[in-house]
Amino acid sequence: MPTPDRPLRSLGFLTIGLFDEHDPAGGHEATLRLIELGEQLGYDTAWLRHRHLQYGISSPLTVLAAASQRTRRIGLGTAVTPLGWENPLRYAEDLATVDVLSGGRLNPGVSVGVPVHFEDVKGALYPDTADREDFGYGRVERLLNLLRGHRASGFRGTEGIEAYSERVQPHVPGLAARVWYGGGSLRSVRWAGEHGLNLLTSSVVRAEESEGFEANQLALIRAFRAAHPAGERARVSHGLVVVPTDGATPEQRAKYEAYAESRYARTLAPQGPGRLLFAPDLVGTSEELAERLYAHAGFREADEVAFALPFTFAPEDYVQILTDLATRLAPLLGWRPAAG
Template sequence: MPLPDRRLDLGFLTFVPDHGGPGGPAAALRDGLRLVQHAEGLGYDSAWVRVRHHEPFLSSPMTFFAAASQVTDRIHLGTGVIPMRYEDPVRLAEDAATVDLLSGGRLELGLSNGIPPLAASLDVIHGASPRGFAGEAQHRLEVLRAAIAGQPLARAAAQYMDVPAGGELVVTPHAAGLSDRLWYGAGSERTAVRAGEQGFDLQVSTLNTEETGEAFDVVQARQIRSYRKAFAGAGHEGRRRARASIGRIVLPFLDARDEQVHHDFVEGYRAGMTDDGRPTGDSPFPVRYSPILSGDPDSIVERLLADAALPETDGLVIVLPAEGDVTAHERVLTIVAERVAPHLGWTAA
């Protein structure tokens, strides 16, 4: 399938995993920073992190990015994604603005509602809401957007420090431009359309939460087209251009050692689903997973060029396994930059 005549942005996504190795969680975080620096050296455009609460992965992306902003100069730093149902939107706005200012305007804030099946467990920690799961998440999302945009959130009932009674309360610091770098992680055409109507940029990754019987990439291509139509229909194109990115698990092998390093992950991933990405076990909602693109670089290039969603996007995000050490992940990023991405319309930044 021909690709558009445009430069493709290249990013990667990491869980910043803590596998309990020597050095513990501190070493895992330092490895995450090392990976971001390595990618910047290769010319990657963006580094994205998964956000996972109550699991051995990164749970505090803004503090991590505050550190990353001080050891990098150019690469953009993004979340993929922050589940807003369990976030304090005002505190997140303050942290995000601080990181954006420290980084020189490099924050890409990826957001989502979250995962509904987890609500019963996490409501015990974060509190239930009369708005329901999606309603509460969308409410917090709107508060976050208003806060980041510098809109008044309330008026002071009495003198509050330097704010007089009746004065407007806004989030500080204000990071000009951050409100134009908000992404939404959609898993269905419905949520992609809503993201377009709301004026977000769009992330689609390795999970579709709708089942149409069609191939994974075909469904995502339609999601992106519907998103762009909704974005334009809502009048946002007069303000800025819509952006969309796709995530793919890419594991290029140059030798038997590369294949062996990722063998357990590849086999475990494939064992949990059918050949077309349907889970083999029970799932609480309709779901389809993307395949792993592994093997020699030329075959991966061929498969990506045949991916129906890639021509619809502005960026490709290489999704690294949750497993594996930093050396193995650095090698994946290196081979992709040298042997795969240049054939897809990417040039090193």
């Protein structure tokens, strides 16, 4: 990845689309404006993260459908959709529909696992089948097969004036090749590689190789590519929290530094029974950030990024951060904005 002879190829950003419980429309509109700004600044991709039963976007695909009608070039992704909340057949239909609306710009990112707070939500989510649901990799395989056009129904033909297809409609050739997997363990990234997926790696990984974040992330990326049919050409996107301060006001800089400091203690050792490792949030001038990123072992292994925006900042903060990322930091990493 980003080295003087191998520049950053794709610049993206990720947001959860925070909103006020009493003004959800305002928060969703602010997210759509950020995506529009991203396109104007030349970003290659914009990504939305799910926040079920919280005050962040619960339906990223719906918002991306709206964004597809307000943009014409920028790639639109989910990072990531926890498939434990989704029916793969219905979700395949939604993905294909939004991809058609966007003109082929959708990048579906998915993950597996038991839904968060499942004991509290299973009565509403799966009242009759909670103990029989498959929350493992099989759920991703079902989705991929449906996107690839495998049979979803044993019936095809005409019944009266109604025509029926045996596969998901609309069918979009190539959409399955744009599916990304959000993996944080060696087992998950190897599975993703073996199944030919793209890899989204974030600021959270499991401590398996050592107790250092960078070493573990480096191991994940290399294990993924070793298992992938495309080898070193397999796509990996990096998702660190990176906050440039070049164009920030003194008040904004103080806020950003306080935010990073408040989250720093969790980065010092593996956390919880899952032994999760968190990357420190990076705050500073673009020159300082470029130096730190070039020195980051995990970051050097990828040539695509989806920098995560801090969750609790104001819209004007996001505008400043996105602008500095695109106009100051990314060019130092060799990136050039998309044309048009």
